[in-house]
Amino acid sequence: MTDSPARTGTLDARYSRPDARPSAWAEVHATLETAGTYWLSTVRRDGRPHVTPLIAVWDGASLYFSTGDREQKAHNLAANPNVVLTTGDSALQGGFDVVAEGAAVRISDPDRLASLAQAWVDKYGEVWRFEVRGGDFWHEGGGLAGVYEVAPARVFAFRKGDDRFAQTGWRLA
Template sequence: MSEPRETKNIDRYGDPEMPWSRAEQALSAPPAKENTYFLGTCRADGTPHSAGIGPQWLDGLLYFTSNPTTRKSRDLAVNPRCTISARLPGIDLVLDGSAERMTDAGTLERLAQGYRDGGWPAQVEGDALTAPYSAPSAGPPPWQVFRFTFHQVVGVATEEPYGATRWRF
């Protein structure tokens, strides 16, 4: 992902604009137990849906997995626009963008290796990932991989230096 084309300070308390590097550093840091990510999608009838995900940052983008029968996968098949909300050390982020299924073998293997490095024994099988287990809500394997491309990110610092910033890409 490139640098933002627009940055706007949205802090109401006089704190300075935050650099994109602060958000990017939080997104690219190794996963921690306290990190929380939620994917927001929209059902065909327009009602919202939210589900926890375990994404991975790779080459400036977020990737996540989903069983094809889950609500999030069915929603994304109809409407790829979605959000990811993240609570990360020192900063909360809301990323607006879209998700598309990723089937490139090289990318899948790099992601599987990243998951293995983090303790989840993922393997590439065909154009998806498998493993002996996953989150209880994930459904059975295989898990398709989605690449999330964000167009706008809002960050609110939860540690000093404080601030709130919107970045558009």
């Protein structure tokens, strides 16, 4: 994916070196597509935050993750669908981090779920092969899991390193 006028980010000079340039959307896309682990932030009913690592797939426009209905994140999403998904490199002196904000929407269309199940296998291997059952994913090791789509409304990229610090933001439709 290449940058287009709609995908041109805005550099935030407050958190960037004076000579920094905005990060390219193509780098954001590549990071979201290839990341192994993401961190999902949700909000509990009482307002306390909840953060958990998980795996996800990116299709170029949305991130997808799954969770069992009895897990804390599923309870949180039922009350408040607004989430933040982050991924990147934990090193301070280098790397590239991405933060995606949006609302998580549960997906139940069997054809879409079948396509996403294959995307999980393509990215993570056979150990993450899901069956589609009744509008959910099913896995022998974990039972049923709802699948959620997050089409980011805002994305931030953080480039790190002594001579590279830059924060770029995008507002997406």
